[in-house]
Amino acid sequence: MKPALLETACALYSQETKTNPFNTWLIVENEDVRHRAFELIKTPVLQTRITTIKTLAHTILKEQNAGIRIIPPEEQYLLFSALAKKIFDKKSAETKTITENLIDLYITLTLNCAECPADTDKGQKAAELFSAYRAWCRENNAVDAISALAYAVPLAEQMQADTVICFCLKSTTKQAEKLLSAFTKNPISFQNEPEPTAETIVLSYKTVREELEQTCEKICRMQENGIPPEDILLLTPALQTTLPLLEEVAAGFRVNKTTPLTFKTPERKSIANIPAVRAVLALVSAGINAEETDLQIILDCPHFRIKRRGITAGKLRKAVRITGSTDWRNLQTDDDETLKTVLAEILDTAETRQKNAETLRERITALRQDLQDLGWTESPMTPAGHAARTAFFSLLDRLAAAKAAEKKCPNYEFLQILTRGCRKNAGIPYPENETAFKIAKIRSAAGTKTPHVFIIGLTAKSIPNISATLPLLTVQETKTLLPDRYRKSAEETAYYFSSAAAAAEKTCTLSYAKTDTGKTNSPSPYLTRISEAEDAEIQELQHSIPGSQKTAGYAIAKCQNLPEAFGIQSAERTAERIRTAEPVPAFSEERFSALYRETKTVSPTFLETYAECPFAWYLKHHLRLEQTDAASSEALRLGNVMHNVLETYFTRHDRITPETKDAAYRELAELISAEMERAGIKTPSWKAKTLQYLDGTKSTLAGFIEQELAFAEQGYTTDASWVEQEVEADLDGISIKGRADRVLRKEDGTFFVLDYKTGNVKENAETALQLPLYSEAVRQMIGGTPAVGQYFQIAPNSVGISTPFENGAEEMIAYAKQRAKEICEAIQSGYCKPNADCKNRYCPFKRVCRKTEGGEDD
Ligand code: SF4
Structure with missing residues (x-):
C-alpha cells in the first residue's frame, strides 16, 4: 500500500x-x-x-x-428568495430565514441524489420550489455550483x-x-490510515481566550527557537467562530519583539465589518429608513466627500442627545442650519437616485453613481479597506449580472441582499507575514504531515457536532430520507479527528476550554478516549504586549535605558528622557514640580488614579504607558454601549413609571440590541453578554427598570440637559472638569449624581472622588441640595445601586475637596511610589509595577 x-x-x-x-x-x-x-x-x-x-x-x-452558465451563490439566493415568497406566502422577514434553510436542504438533497419528502404541506411546498427552480435553470441553461x-x-x-x-x-x-x-x-x-506517531499531550484551560493566548505564546516561542511557521499547524472543529477571536488575540503577540504574529487560512474575512463598507451599507440604509440609521457612521467615514462644514459625528451625537430625535431633516439645535444642511445633503444623496430605481440592477447602478460622486470609489484606503472595496464591487458585479436582477426589488430588500452578500459571499484574505502559521478545520489535515500540531476547541458540543435533522425536516423525515446519515457523519468525524492527531510528526497538543462565555464545557469524548485532560501549566505571556511591559517596567524602575519594547507608545520618548536626563531619581521633586505646578485643571479620574496608587498614576498619566489589556477588551466597548443606550433613553424620557414600564422595556431592549450589534463584535462572549442584558425576568434590563421605578417613586426625574453633561467646579484654586453620567433631581431642589458602571464599582470612600466632586460641581452650576452620589452597576450579570459613602453628602464633598488639594500637592512634590498595601489583581500595570520586584524602596 x-x-x-x-x-x-x-x-x-x-x-x-x-x-x-x-x-x-x-x-x-x-x-x-x-x-x-x-x-x-x-x-x-x-x-x-x-x-x-x-x-x-x-x-x-x-x-x-x-x-x-454556473450561477454564483448570490444569484441562487435571489432565485430562491423570489420563489419562496411566491410559494410559501410569508412576510419578507420570515422568507429570509426560510430561504437560507431551503438552500441548505436543496444542497443536501442534490448531493445525496434524494428527493424532498412531499407528504407534509411544508415538504410539498419545498418540493414545488425545487422543481420551479430546476425548471428555471433548464430554461436559462444555468446551474448552481452543486447541481x-x-x-x-x-x-x-x-x-x-x-x-x-x-x-x-x-x-x-x-x-x-x-x-x-x-x-x-x-x-x-x-487512503489514510491514521497512525499517531507524535508525542501527544491533552490539556484543559479555564477559558477559550486563555486557550488561545497560551497557544499563541507557545507558537511565538517555537518560532523564536527556529521552528519555521510552516511547520506549525493549528486545527479546530469550529474555524468560523475561532477566527475572529484569534485575530483579536494574535494581534497582541510579536515574534522577536517586532513582527506581529499572524496566521494564514483559506477562509476569508467577511467585509461587512470593514469600516469603509459599513459606511456604504449605512448610506443605503439612510435612503430607506433615515431615522433608524446611524448617520454618525457616514459622517465618520473619511472616504465620503461630504461638505461637512464643521459638522462632526460628535456634534451630531450631541444634537441627538439634546433633541432626543433622529428626525435628521428637522433637528432643532444651536447649530441648526449648518447641521440640517449637511444631513439633508447626505439624505438627498442616499435617496434621490434610489427613488427612481426599481429593479435590483437599477439600484446597483444608482449606488455605484452615488459612490462615484461621493469619492468613495477613488478614495485612498488602507490595504484592508482597498481589498474590501474591490470585493464589494465584485459583489455588485455578480448581483447585477444575475437574471433575477431585472426583477423589481424594493429598497429594503436591496439592503438585505447587500448585507447578506457582504457577510456571506464577499470576503478578503486575512493579512499575513513571515510569521504566519496555518490554521484550518480539523478535516483538512487528513493524510498530511506537519511537525507540530495544535488542536484546540475540543469540547463535547463542537466535536462531534451532528444535527439529528436536516433544515425544515423532522427527525423522522431526515431518517427516512438519509437512513445512515448520523452513523456516517459520526464515522467521518472520528476519522477526521484521528487523522488530524496523526498529522503531527513531532508534537501534538490537544486542548479544550472548561468554560465559554460563562457556560461550562465538557471535553469531547474523542479527547477523553486519548487521555484525561490535565490542567495546563500557564506560561507567562512574554510575547504579548502586556508581557513586554514587565521588562520595560524594570528598566523604568532602575532608571536605565529602555530595551527595545513594544506596546508602549512613549517608549522612545521615555528612553530618551532617561538617557539624557541628569542622573537624578526618577521622581525628583524638582522635575515634577516644574511639570505640574501649572496644572490647575484636573479631572476627578486623574485624582482617583493617584488616590488609588501614585505609581499607577505615574505610569498612566505621566509616562502614558499603553494599557493594552483594557484597550483591547470587550469590557471597554461594553461600557460605551451602555452609556450610549442610557444617554439616548434619558434624553428622550425623564423617568420610568409603572405606566411607561412596558414601553420602556421595549425601547431599551431595542436600543441595547442595536448598540450591541453596532459595536460590530461577533464573538460568542459578546452574544452571551447581549443575552444576559435582555433575556428574561432576571436580566440586567429587568433589574435596571425596577431600580428606575424606585427613583421615580422617590420623586426623582432626569432633565435631558443633565445627561452626559460636562461639569466644572472651582475648589479654592484647583479647577475640576469632567462629564457626569446623569444627575437626578427632585422638585424641592435635592439632586444626586449617578455614575454607570458595567464592571466593578468602587467600594472605598477614600479613593472615590468622582461622585463627590461632580456633586460639588453641579451645586456650583445650578444650586440645590446634593444627596449622596450613587454608582449604578449595569453589568451583564449584576445590577443595582450602591455607594461607598457612609456619612452625608456634605461630609462626602468636604473630604473629597481636601483629598483633591492633598493629591495636587503630592503630585507637585514628585511622590509616585507604589501602593504598599496593593491588593489590585487587575491593575493594568501589574507587570510593570516596581512593588512586585522589591517593594516600594526598590
Ligand atoms: S500593582 Fe498595585 S502598586 Fe503596582 S502599580 Fe498597580 S496599583 Fe500600583
Whole structure:
C-alpha cells in the first residue's frame, strides 16, 4: 500500500504530469488540502488539474463547452428568495430565514441524489420550489455550483481522464461518487490510515481566550527557537467562530519583539465589518429608513466627500442627545442650519437616485453613481479597506449580472441582499507575514504531515457536532430520507479527528476550554478516549504586549535605558528622557514640580488614579504607558454601549413609571440590541453578554427598570440637559472638569449624581472622588441640595445601586475637596511610589509595577 501522505500523492502527480500534463488529475477533498498541494507542487502546469470534486465539475463543464452558465451563490439566493415568497406566502422577514434553510436542504438533497419528502404541506411546498427552480435553470441553461456535479456526469464520461489520483476522499456524497466513476474507471486512491506517531499531550484551560493566548505564546516561542511557521499547524472543529477571536488575540503577540504574529487560512474575512463598507451599507440604509440609521457612521467615514462644514459625528451625537430625535431633516439645535444642511445633503444623496430605481440592477447602478460622486470609489484606503472595496464591487458585479436582477426589488430588500452578500459571499484574505502559521478545520489535515500540531476547541458540543435533522425536516423525515446519515457523519468525524492527531510528526497538543462565555464545557469524548485532560501549566505571556511591559517596567524602575519594547507608545520618548536626563531619581521633586505646578485643571479620574496608587498614576498619566489589556477588551466597548443606550433613553424620557414600564422595556431592549450589534463584535462572549442584558425576568434590563421605578417613586426625574453633561467646579484654586453620567433631581431642589458602571464599582470612600466632586460641581452650576452620589452597576450579570459613602453628602464633598488639594500637592512634590498595601489583581500595570520586584524602596 502506498503511504497516505500528501507529499507522496503530489510527487506522483508531478511525475505523471511530465509526460501527460493535460490529462493527469489530483483530486482532493477540500480547499485547504488543495492549497497545500499547490504549496508542495509549486509550479503545476495546469492549476485546474489539482482540484476538489466540486471544482472538477466546473472545469468539465467549461472545457467541454457545455454552454451552461454556473450561477454564483448570490444569484441562487435571489432565485430562491423570489420563489419562496411566491410559494410559501410569508412576510419578507420570515422568507429570509426560510430561504437560507431551503438552500441548505436543496444542497443536501442534490448531493445525496434524494428527493424532498412531499407528504407534509411544508415538504410539498419545498418540493414545488425545487422543481420551479430546476425548471428555471433548464430554461436559462444555468446551474448552481452543486447541481453542476450532476450536469457534468455525461460530459465526464466523454472526457475519460488518463490518470486520476484521489487523495484521501472520505466524505464523498452519492453525486460526487457518480461523477468520479464517470470520469475515471481506475482511480489511484490514497487512503489514510491514521497512525499517531507524535508525542501527544491533552490539556484543559479555564477559558477559550486563555486557550488561545497560551497557544499563541507557545507558537511565538517555537518560532523564536527556529521552528519555521510552516511547520506549525493549528486545527479546530469550529474555524468560523475561532477566527475572529484569534485575530483579536494574535494581534497582541510579536515574534522577536517586532513582527506581529499572524496566521494564514483559506477562509476569508467577511467585509461587512470593514469600516469603509459599513459606511456604504449605512448610506443605503439612510435612503430607506433615515431615522433608524446611524448617520454618525457616514459622517465618520473619511472616504465620503461630504461638505461637512464643521459638522462632526460628535456634534451630531450631541444634537441627538439634546433633541432626543433622529428626525435628521428637522433637528432643532444651536447649530441648526449648518447641521440640517449637511444631513439633508447626505439624505438627498442616499435617496434621490434610489427613488427612481426599481429593479435590483437599477439600484446597483444608482449606488455605484452615488459612490462615484461621493469619492468613495477613488478614495485612498488602507490595504484592508482597498481589498474590501474591490470585493464589494465584485459583489455588485455578480448581483447585477444575475437574471433575477431585472426583477423589481424594493429598497429594503436591496439592503438585505447587500448585507447578506457582504457577510456571506464577499470576503478578503486575512493579512499575513513571515510569521504566519496555518490554521484550518480539523478535516483538512487528513493524510498530511506537519511537525507540530495544535488542536484546540475540543469540547463535547463542537466535536462531534451532528444535527439529528436536516433544515425544515423532522427527525423522522431526515431518517427516512438519509437512513445512515448520523452513523456516517459520526464515522467521518472520528476519522477526521484521528487523522488530524496523526498529522503531527513531532508534537501534538490537544486542548479544550472548561468554560465559554460563562457556560461550562465538557471535553469531547474523542479527547477523553486519548487521555484525561490535565490542567495546563500557564506560561507567562512574554510575547504579548502586556508581557513586554514587565521588562520595560524594570528598566523604568532602575532608571536605565529602555530595551527595545513594544506596546508602549512613549517608549522612545521615555528612553530618551532617561538617557539624557541628569542622573537624578526618577521622581525628583524638582522635575515634577516644574511639570505640574501649572496644572490647575484636573479631572476627578486623574485624582482617583493617584488616590488609588501614585505609581499607577505615574505610569498612566505621566509616562502614558499603553494599557493594552483594557484597550483591547470587550469590557471597554461594553461600557460605551451602555452609556450610549442610557444617554439616548434619558434624553428622550425623564423617568420610568409603572405606566411607561412596558414601553420602556421595549425601547431599551431595542436600543441595547442595536448598540450591541453596532459595536460590530461577533464573538460568542459578546452574544452571551447581549443575552444576559435582555433575556428574561432576571436580566440586567429587568433589574435596571425596577431600580428606575424606585427613583421615580422617590420623586426623582432626569432633565435631558443633565445627561452626559460636562461639569466644572472651582475648589479654592484647583479647577475640576469632567462629564457626569446623569444627575437626578427632585422638585424641592435635592439632586444626586449617578455614575454607570458595567464592571466593578468602587467600594472605598477614600479613593472615590468622582461622585463627590461632580456633586460639588453641579451645586456650583445650578444650586440645590446634593444627596449622596450613587454608582449604578449595569453589568451583564449584576445590577443595582450602591455607594461607598457612609456619612452625608456634605461630609462626602468636604473630604473629597481636601483629598483633591492633598493629591495636587503630592503630585507637585514628585511622590509616585507604589501602593504598599496593593491588593489590585487587575491593575493594568501589574507587570510593570516596581512593588512586585522589591517593594516600594526598590
Ligand atoms: S500593582 Fe498595585 S502598586 Fe503596582 S502599580 Fe498597580 S496599583 Fe500600583
